[in-house]
Amino acid sequence: MYGDGKVRLRSGAHALHGGNPVWSHTNRHIDLWVELLHGWELEPIAALPFTVTQDFSGDQFTSSNIPAGDMECLYGIVRDELSTYDRLESHVAAQTSCGNVVILEVDNFQLPQAGKAYRRQHARSSIAIDVLVPEATAVGYYHHDGYHTASGEDYEAIFRMPGDDAISRGAAFFPQAEVVRRRFTAQADAALVRASLGLLRAHLVRRPRENPICAFRTAFPDHLDQLMARGEPNFQAYAANVLRQLGANFELLGRYVRWLVMQGQVLPDTVAEACYTMASEAMVMQFRLMRAVISHKPDPCQDCLDQLEAAYKDTVPALAAHFGTDQP
Known part of the structure; x- marks a missing residue:
């Protein structure tokens, strides 16, 4: 097992995902960070000043995302790109064994918690992995409005293990990945x-x-x-x-x-x-x-x-x- 191995026993999603909001979700970035910060017992609402910068850019409103500098200022969190020069599973194991979290861009198609999209619809999504159990082909991660697990075929699909259809066809696989480290003391x-x-x-x-x-x-x-x-x-x-x-x-x-x-x-x-x-x-x-x-x-x-x-x-x-x- 790689990671802290803790079972995530929480009262539920953060208040930003609770109650009766007009918009139940923002986007894959914000929803993920809200729950990851909540899981670390940090207050994600403090990281929302960036919302005043939203603009309209020709064909869309600029997407909401918490700047990396704000994360470091408020929570002591440092984010870096994760180079995936080896097997993705090995990189995630190395990082989670150090207590870090890996944010990985994945396809909703392979996520059991993606609702109607699960094995039916392809869409970009992101998960934050903090626990990896290769011997059980199991992974724990934050996604959307909660904490989830995947195992078996879903685990293999996330990490593009041998036998995956895309790999068997020789498809290139260059996942977008980021490592998140709690380097400094968080403000409180x-x-x-x-x-x-x-x-x-x-x-x-x-x-x-x-x-x-x-x-x-x-x-x-x-x-x-x-x-x-x-x-x-x-x-x-x-x-x-x-x-x-x-x-x-x-x-x-x-x-x-x-x-x-x-x-x-x-x-x-x-x-x-x-x-x-x-x-x-x-x-x-x-x-x-x-x-x-x-x-x-x-x-x-x-x-x-x-x-x-x-x-x-x-x-x-x-x-x-x-x-x-x-x-x-």
Whole structure:
């Protein structure tokens, strides 16, 4: 066995994945880190200042991910690329035996906890491996909103063992892998809040200088034409990379703002409310577009865009003004 060998007995997913959120998942990066930090008994909400930097980039909203520097500042975590010059299983064994975690990009097709995608649908995903038991062909890992295990054929598929169909066909295998080490002491209590606020101020300086909803609004007519032309098969991918990225990002920002208030910080009441307006209006727009695609009746969603554009002004710009970072 490689890793700490502990059985993960937790009360459940972190609060960010509990309750009744508008968006149950953000993306494969954020969902994974929330549960990994939670598993290490660290507070992932403190790492959400980066959400103020989200922008619109032509065909999609920028994807949410916690910067490596923020991880080191808050939790003493260092992340490095893992070179896979030998068998992947051997690399993971070496790292987990040192107490490290390996984040590995995999295919949802081979993950038992991937729901309807399991052995039916191929999609990129990420897992964080902390326990490896080669003699039992078993692996323990964080994924989405919890901690899971895989064994037998699923284990062999994750590590592309001999006999895997892709290997037997001679397919190249260059997995994207990262090693995560807890090198320094993590911040805690008041020090964690101070460090998080420092990151928030730094990220506010890097925020978009123009309302990203305005840029989205300009591009949306072309998006709508493409959605109507391509139909249902293309809709889910569009929704995940545009509307979910937008809505889930601002739902996270709203949770972060409320966490700061719970830590004694005085912030404008309207910021968290506007964040949740952004989250819910993005969901409304997603449902309306789905109905438009199914019915073949285009919906320009102008009122949704009006709501999003107005609400944005009370989120990131309001925080920038509050913290004195409203000047370019």
